[in-house]
Amino acid sequence: MELNFIEHIGIAVKDLASAIGYYENVLGLKCYKIEEVKDQKVKTAFFKVGETKIELLETTDPSGPIGKFIEKRGEGIHHIAFAVDDLQAQLKEASQKGVELIDKQPRKGAEGLNIAFLHPKSTHGTLTELCEHVD
Numbered sequence: 001m002e003l004n005f006i007e008h009i010g011i012a013v014k015d016l017a018s019a020i021g022y023y024e025n026v027l028g029l030k031c032y033k034i035e036e037v038k039d040q041k042v043k044t045a046f047f048k049v050g051e052t053k054i055e056l057l058e059t060t061d062p063s064g065p066i067g068k069f070i071e072k073r074g075e076g077i078h079h080i081a082f083a084v085d086d087l088q089a090q091l092k093e094a095s096q097k098g099v100e101l102i103d104k105q106p107r108k109g110a111e112g113l114n115i116a117f118l119h120p121k122s123t124h125g126t127l128t129e130l131c132e133h134v135d
């Protein structure tokens with residue numbers, strides 16, 4: 001596979017407003033966007049650190065993936081996202097190499113990116129997102 005850079009790190013939080021306070025007031029970052037992704041049942045807040053973003057994730061529904069994650073494991077790092085070119089081809093290669101795909105086809109994520117997830121069972125425990133910029 002070919003990964004370009006770490007696009008973002010996804011972090012599950014219980015309360016978006018309070019977490020934004022920490023990232024802004026303590027870490028000195030600036031939240032540049034809050035976006036709801038209905039399909040994922042999350043509200044997201046974005047920060048930039050160099051080329052990499054931090055994506056805070058608050059569930060909008062306890063039964064959503066972030067709600068379940070927090071219930072099981074508490075707040076913390078939820079996934080790592082790598083920027084790739086030709087997402088479809090990268091997915092195909094991952095699958096050929098025995099990785100279980102959560103998304104067999106790319107779908108729309110936050111920030112208008114095409115995204116797909118690899119199952120943590122196949123990645124030594126880290127939920128891994130691949131994302132492709134479309135412009």
Ligand code: ZN
Pocket residue numbers: 008009010055079081129
């Ligand atoms: Zn993400």
